[in-house]
Amino acid sequence: MSEFQALKQQCYEANMQLPKLGLVLFTFGNASVVDRERSVFAIKPSGVPYDTLQPEDIVIVDFEGNPVEGSKRPSSDTKTHALLFKQWTGIGGIVHTHSTYATAWAQTQLDIPILGTTHADHLTADVPCAPPMSDELIEGDYEHQTGWQIINEFEKRSLSPSEVEMILVGNHAPFTWGKTVEKAVYHSAVLEELARLAYLSCTLRPGVSRLKDALIRKHYERKHGANSYYGQS
Amino acid sequence: MSEFQALKQQCYEANMQLPKLGLVLFTFGNASVVDRERSVFAIKPSGVPYDTLQPEDIVIVDFEGNPVEGSKRPSSDTKTHALLFKQWTGIGGIVHTHSTYATAWAQTQLDIPILGTTHADHLTADVPCAPPMSDELIEGDYEHQTGWQIINEFEKRSLSPSEVEMILVGNHAPFTWGKTVEKAVYHSAVLEELARLAYLSCTLRPGVSRLKDALIRKHYERKHGANSYYGQS
Amino acid sequence: MSEFQALKQQCYEANMQLPKLGLVLFTFGNASVVDRERSVFAIKPSGVPYDTLQPEDIVIVDFEGNPVEGSKRPSSDTKTHALLFKQWTGIGGIVHTHSTYATAWAQTQLDIPILGTTHADHLTADVPCAPPMSDELIEGDYEHQTGWQIINEFEKRSLSPSEVEMILVGNHAPFTWGKTVEKAVYHSAVLEELARLAYLSCTLRPGVSRLKDALIRKHYERKHGANSYYGQS
């Protein structure tokens, strides 16, 4: 039996949450889970429909994107996951979807503005939208460069991937992550709802104002601060 | 067996209606039921997912928000519920959600205008949107102040909580209530539909007119007036 | 056993289609079936939820709106149905809902323009929106006057209720009808989809043009004309 059995099972279960949460159509998405001790991660195979996906189809890959175990070709987005796992050592799982409202925002190249406490419960910044990369980078090692596109945008904006756990890749679609892959899946569903709320507010009242700082701090702190009092301890 | 068993069961069942009616994502909502004789209320525990929630998880709290029975931490919004139950002695249940269309309206800080008879069947006023509170209040006893924010808005507008049983807290989300918690749940679903109808009408025809007074009175009276003839007697 | 047993059963089944087709929330709708020989019709009782509705709850009423059989109070919209059945002798069933997109159009007091062949497959005119009635009429015999509001709008526009089988009552909601109640239910679902399509087209391209006459005629005729070739003969 493979030493990666549990990792594959966890990855499989996370992937199966995506259609259940209404975040993927056909094969448009993938989830991955890292094993920091072995420096590998498990990821969905490319183009396999969710209704036939099995735990043993999950592919094990190293941080350069090289296959370690599995008979199938890994997701075409594997190199993006690999770079994020390699560079951001605090994250445990990554999810990529083309969920409808988040992708519609990515297509506009606009950040999703923080307009309410639902957003502030999860992050204190607008959801960043990274601009498309240069033609040279696109024509080069595209998926690897997509990883840099995300990381560079975080550095440019001085954002921490442990505080802002989601991004829109401009003209493409969202990526989310988290300490665990279950958290990454949760962030994908939250992002889709934040994108939908902001779409509705912005079309109803163009030029709507951002949430004020005191409310941003209050809602974020009550869930994530040192004295948080949300949830069970 | 707890003297609050029936109260917990009623609270549990009301909470379980929220995901069934499509009003909550993950844990974004809570319902509470008061016991006026004992001056306590039952409320959902904080951050517990609906699919694992059990009747025995429900927490009993007094009108100052102090825990009376239960091993879990109550909802982080408990002090808002507590103040409303204490001040508004005619209400029996409260529901808070982040339902999509109502929350999108709250994010715009606009009242939901009364545009049709679906709205007038339930209330004769626009659904009020309370402005965000001052930074001092936010940084103080926030959830308690949210209760005052709601009550003060009703006083400022001379609205009665027995006639208007819903409000949007600006930049946050809706609260609804009713003589019973079942009515409060019903009002949350009605509010979400009123918010959706008004969103569609306002984006289709910006500047659309409010419903005329004669129709407001007629529809409200046939359901709620002294000579109402809607429903079974 | 009641002589109206079959009529009640047919009415019950038509009413139960409304939540199944996503056209009603809670009790916001009703369907009725006429018995032309006995000059009565069957209609849903007022305010009874669909999930507890039984065939024996259906009420039998005459064309003046007087109860003939049944222990429950009939729908509060009964007098509107009664007048339509009395005046329009070719119709066999009526449906009233507050379906979302159709109601949002009614709230704007705009006709639903004929923009495509989906619309022309069912009717050659814009879906008419009747203006709200005068305050005097509202304060009088309101539901009876709603029937006249519909009939007068058809006369004013020279429309035939056998060709245009749907209307929006301004600021209120849609009514549909048909040779049978099953057709009336079908028209309610079709109207909701036409309303949704037109909402999307009008918000995507404000000022979008009406369908040209040749296409209106072609699509209507191939389904409803003397030489129709749609469906099975």
Next chain:
Amino acid sequence: MSEFQALKQQCYEANMQLPKLGLVLFTFGNASVVDRERSVFAIKPSGVPYDTLQPEDIVIVDFEGNPVEGSKRPSSDTKTHALLFKQWTGIGGIVHTHSTYATAWAQTQLDIPILGTTHADHLTADVPCAPPMSDELIEGDYEHQTGWQIINEFEKRSLSPSEVEMILVGNHAPFTWGKTVEKAVYHSAVLEELARLAYLSCTLRPGVSRLKDALIRKHYERKHGANSYYGQS
């Protein structure tokens, strides 16, 4: 047993996918499968609801639209399918729906612009919207002319039906096709999602820019190019 048994079964199964994928209301759609050796195709009968459709109801028709086998009248759109199969010898199946977002775009007579990689994963062009045909053609052999309307639009734009496998017929609705009918069904679902994404982006940011060429090429090539690396080999 009919020599067309397998063809009918395949056609039946493709048709049954349409309501399952949320692409049709009532009978508003049809799928067909060609048998190139016998120069016939199988198509849904006209106006038969999906929930009563049986494999033996499927009709076999030749490329002039003449019935070859089956007791039912074929889809009223049969002559459009016939011409496309006759002229475009590389396609194996065709699907026609009135899916909501695609039809709303068709009603505006606008192409669906390529705004993101979800679109470029499937085609490198805007989804073409063919203008309505002249009144003379509408009044003539309408469904046959609809086939020419599609083919002529492809020729005018120098598009290949093996690369662009979908079109909007202006004021009407979408048609899609593919090497197999399963691919044609897939393209109908993809088109509906592209139409929805573009609707949201265009209403959120009017005048939003098209995807840049390097990204169009990259995403199309990684799925469809000589060196494609998407999916399993």
